[in-house]
Amino acid sequence: MTRLSLEQISLENQDGELDQVSSIHLSYRALSDVSCLSKFQNLERLDLSYNCLTSLEDLSSCVSLKWLSVVENKLLTLKGVESLSKLMVLNVGKNKLQKMDEICALADLRALILNDNSISTICKLDQMKHLNTLVLSRNPIHDIGKSLMRITTIKKLSLSYCKLQTIGSALVSCVDLREARFAHNEITILPDELAKNSKLQTLDIGNNLLENVSDIEVLSQLPNLKNLNLLGNPIAEKERLAKKVRNMIPHLCVFNAKPTESSENRKHSIKESLHRRNTADVEPGKRKRANAAMISTVKEHTTPDYSDRTAAVLEKLTEKKSKSTSVLSAHKTSDKRSKKVTKESVEFDEIDDSEVPFEDLVFSSKATERDKAREKLGDTQLSGGVVVDHIKKKKGKKNEEPGMLAIQLLSSKHEVGLGGSSTWDS
Incomplete structure (x- = not known):
């Protein structure tokens, strides 16, 4: 049994008085007792990842905590966490939890991560009016139930590697959902109610039991869907069916881990137009008109989230007036602009190109x-x-x-x- 002492914390912290400490990092210490932390009532951020904790009751007095990570400990229960009413981010992934009922009292939570536990039932999350990220992957969950029926703020949801057979109407209230991951389950059909999630941009439903185009027909009603993964489903093994899916959702930018042909053509066309614009030797007045035409083209042929950003870059370029009439000066300026705009044109077509643990x-x-x-x-x-x-x-x-x-x-x-x-x- 490794017990944390105030002396240890004092040696590592340079913040002066202990009652003024707001952040403590104590991962990989083999700690099983952190009762001394009860004295830190102004503590806002605490990392206790990769230790040997079996309970969070020692933290019940840390009432100012807003960020808490206890990843990969030996927690069997969340008892004690209900006292941390100011928590906004809670990560209890890779423990031995069987229930999550204590979470219900945390009304201010924004992000809740409970992956890799033994949770079989999702408790009702009605009190969490600001929850925007929920991760419950790798838990033996058979049914989402009504746990999310009153949550309208969810943007990112992961229930991959569970035991789901259906989604049903569980996400009807999640009108702001942007990213959903249901990979490695036993889902046979996507419900019509999924059409309510009109802001959905990324859907990973790989490695399920989807066989026919009719099983996923509802996806054609999602106008913002850009990234779809069906790999590992029977439907993805047949090229004829995969082609029907692409035709059914023509606005996809990434399908089954590959950029779509329309996305590649669009990127190439815009880059070519930008190159011609920046290398052309034209008068300032004509260049300005060309810029305006390019802005219109970008807005018309790019996806909603990225067209405004690219157009904004081009509009800034149009506002810059040439201070030199020499062709050499104009070309130098054009080269600099070309590098900047080309970088933007590459970036705006990337869809959620990074993730983090x-x-x-x-x-x-x-x-x-x-x-x-x-x-x-x-x-x-x-x-x-x-x-x-x-x-x-x-x-x-x-x-x-x-x-x-x-x-x-x-x-x-x-x-x-x-x-x-x-x-x-x-």
Whole structure:
């Protein structure tokens, strides 16, 4: 039995007084007793991953906790977590939990990760009005039930490697769902109710029992679906049926781990147009008109989420006036612009090109303060400011949606939809 002491924490922390410590990292310590942490009532972020904890009751006094990771311990129960009413991110993956009922009291949760446990029933999550990420993969769950019937804020959901046979009407209320993963189950048909999830962009339903196009016909009613994985299903083994699926959902950008032909043609066409625009020796007035035409082309031929971003880049270019009339100067400027726009044109066609293990989510107090100041609710700005996003952000780039992300991602791997194995729900 390894017992944590205040002396150990004092030696590792440089924050001065213990009652002012807001973040502690204690992974890989073989800890089985952390009762001394009850004295840290201002603690907001705590990492106890890869230890030997069997209970969370020692943390019940850490009432200021907002981020808690206890990945890969020996937890049999979540008793004690119900006292942590300010929790926004909770990761209890890879333990020995059989139930999750204590979670119901955590009304402020934004991200809940319970993968690789022995949970068979999902408790009702009605109190979680801000929950946007739920991971329950690799649990023996046969039925989603009515656990999500009142949750409208879910954006990312993973129930891969469970024992699901049907989805039914379980997701009807999840009108903001963007990413859903049901790979490695026993699903034989996608329900008509899935049409309610009109914002769905990524759907991984590989390695199930889908046989016919009629089993997935509802997907044609999802206007924003860009990334679909059916690999491992009987329907994906027949080229004739796979072709019917592509025709049924012509707006797909990635299908069965490969970019679609229309997506590749669209990218090539836009890159060619950009190249011609940047190498043409034309007068400033004509160049401006050409820019306007290109903006129109981009908006018409790119997917909704990325066209605005690319068009914005081009519009900024049109605002810049040439300060030199010499052909040499014009070409130098054109070269610089070409590199910048080409980079954008490559990036806007990538669909959710990175994912991270949830162990790498880091709580950002600055973002929280900014969100508190705004005191608004939105797709990516929730009360308290914590939200999860798995799309890799460019350094220095501001979020276009209301609010700013209060969780930063430290590492990434390619997702299943782009040819790599998924780590999103690991």
